[in-house]
Each structure stands twice: as C-alpha cells, then as structure tokens.
Amino acid sequence: MAEMTEMQVHEEQVMNLIESSSGNPTITPLTRTNAHRAESIRRIGTDKDAVAFHFRKKSTRMCQNSYKQKVTLATTICGEGDFVERRVLTHPHTENGEEKELRASDFKNWEVTGFKYPGYLEELEEIAVNAYRWNSHEAETRAETDIMGYEKQLHEDLKKIPEAKKQDYINTYKSKISVLFHSLSRCANPMVTGRGGFNFQRNEKAQNAYQNRYDEFLKWREKFLKTIQLLTEKDRPEEEKREETWRRLKRDIASSANTIHEIDTGKARGYNRALFVSSIFNKVSTFAGHGDVEIVQKAIDFISEYNAGIKKPVITPRHRFFQLAETASRMRDKLKETQEQENREVTFEGGILVWNYQESRLQILFNKIPEESKRRELKSSGFHWSPKNRAWQRQLNPNAVSAAKRILNLQNI
Known part of the structure; x- marks a missing residue:
C-alpha cells in the first residue's frame, strides 16, 4: 500500500497494475474518488481492450425551480432546492464503438487502466465534503468538483517546476488547500442550515476569513511560480x-x-x-x-x-x-x-546609493525596509527590488540618477 501511495505522488502516469509480493497483479478499481482522474477503464475480470473514460462529459437534465451553479466540465449541479438524481452526473465511456453512460453505482465492476495524473489530494476528500456540509445540499459533488479542479491545477503547475522542487510544492499546496477547506467549513448557508437562530454576523466573519485564506493561497502560488520562472530563465544558456x-x-x-x-x-x-x-x-x-x-x-x-x-x-x-x-x-x-570604472557610493540618511558600473545599475541599499509609500514611489520611478543584490535598482543612466536624487532628497551629488 505504501508502494502504491509513493507511486501516485511521484509518477507522471499512474498504472493500474503493480506487482504484489506474490507476483500477482493488483487491480485499481474505479471509484468516485478517482473517477475524475481516470483516462481509460476496463471491466474487471475480462481481457478486453480498455475503453476511453470521460468524466462528467454530458448533463442529461437540468435543475428546475432551484438555484443552479455551473461547475467544471459543463456539469450543472443544484446547490439548493430539489435533489438532483445522480444520472445528471454522467461518466460516459466508449464500448463497441458506442458511447455509454456509466453510473456511479456501477463503478465497482470496472478497473482503471490509465490515469491522467496522480491523486495528489485524494486524502483531502473527507475534509472537502465536510467543508460543504453547511453551505450546499450537494456537499459530495461540490467537494468532488473542488478536488478535481485543484488537482488539475497542481498537475499543470508541476510541469513548470524543477524536479528538486516538486515535492516541496506538492506538500505546501496540499497544506494550503487543507486550510482552505477547514476555513470554508465554518461558512454556512441558511437555505441549508435553516434560518432559525442563524447568526449572520458570525457567518460574514467566517466568509471574510475564507476569502483571506483564498487570497493568500493565490498570492503564494503566483509568487512561487514566478520565482521558479526567474530561476529557470537565469539557468538557461x-x-x-x-x-x-x-x-x-x-x-x-x-x-x-x-x-x-x-x-x-x-x-x-x-x-x-x-x-x-x-x-x-x-x-x-x-x-x-x-x-x-x-x-x-x-x-x-x-x-x-x-x-x-x-x-x-x-x-x-x-x-x-x-x-x-x-x-x-x-x-x-x-x-x-564605463564598466571598467570603480563603483561609486554616496551615503545618505538611512542607506547607501551605489553606482554599480559592472552591472550598469544604480542601486539604493536601505538600512531597513522602506515604508509602503516610499516603495510605491520607487516602483513608479522605475526602481525594482533585486533579491540577488538586496537593493532597489534600475538601469544606470542620467534619468536614474535624477530619480534617485528626487526620491532620496539628495541635491548635491
């Protein structure tokens, strides 16, 4: 079992068969948990060729007289109101040249022969379902959709990340999504919980907290991928x-x-x-x-x-x-x-201004992090923070010197 878990995390394509200690192949059954990742399936106990599997390809009916929310892959799910029959969530597969619908209740008769990507977040399924208990009549379906969307995003992100950094990214990504689900679990909907005694003020705070956690996740992901892009660009020939x-x-x-x-x-x-x-x-x-x-x-x-x-x-x-x-x-x-010149430095209250001729940069090194207003002024004047040089810098030219004199109030240089 540990071998299978390790395989799911690290392999690009997860195979449906692994050799057990007895030498007999182990079947990976099709389940509601892994169905969104399945690419091809085959009936258990047969030697027929695998058939293509398309998760939630079509929707056979629409919700009526209820709130409708469109989610990933053209599936329509009722968030409130009448219960939706499971046949609205179709799992078509192709058999004998014909496309057929496969109900979730029939999954037990099928095995997966190929996955699109590993099950990075499958262990968070229960947490995701609990996150929607208070705010959706279709908690399992909403959780299923979230896990599917986040796993696809994570899989695409990993294509841009060097091998040495992938596991760290997976662990942090998983941790942040877990925090998101826990935060979402505190949000409620009176259409689900009932209006009697519903605390709207507390719920608003919970929703704001969830939004903050989500914004933090977005910023972390954007910053990480941008850093990787810069490092990759730097290492290119x-x-x-x-x-x-x-x-x-x-x-x-x-x-x-x-x-x-x-x-x-x-x-x-x-x-x-x-x-x-x-x-x-x-x-x-x-x-x-x-x-x-x-x-x-x-x-x-x-x-x-x-x-x-x-x-x-x-x-x-x-x-x-x-x-x-x-x-x-x-x-x-x-x-x-110019590059052969010796660098020039001017000390000002709070830092040093450097003419870096070797790198053709005018650099401002502050003794402490400048205030937000000062950082905005630096950015608007063309200066950018360089983590490598630990300095605010821009191309060395007369305009850069004039901007630095204005920002730092240095007139006699």
Missing part, C-alpha cells in the same frame, strides 16, 4: 536566451513590416504608415542603446531582405534605422569603458 530574444524581436518587426507593405499596396487602409516605421525603429534602437551589435545587425539584415522582395521598401535606405549598427557599436565601446 546565454545563447538560448539571446536566440529567444531575437525570435521575439523578429516576430514584432515582421508584423509591423507586413502592415506597412499592406498599407503600400492598398490592402490596409486607415493606418498611419509612419507609426509602424517608428515602432520598428524604436524597438531596434533600444538594443542599440544597450550595445547589442549582433541583434541590431540581424534586424537590419532582416529589413534589407524584406525590402529586396517587394517593390516599395518598408524602410528606405536613407532612414536612420540603417545607422543603428554603428550606434550600437559606439555604445558597446562606451559601456565597456
């Missing part, structure tokens, strides 16, 4: 990152060039041609300002080749666009000279 940068720029240039050509040939009307030319020039000039000679030259070559295949050039040879390679070369030499 430099050549790969530069190639990706060029592909994005090339795509933008090609889009603007195609529009310019359509304007010239009368296929696109009502557009300002000069704006699209300026768009190309401004994008490439940004790279020239960073001394990126190779990217700039690729952009110039691309436009030259594009012009060669059409009657009217999208950017004429006299345009200063074709001088950006020289600009980039001069800027590269200037940046190299």
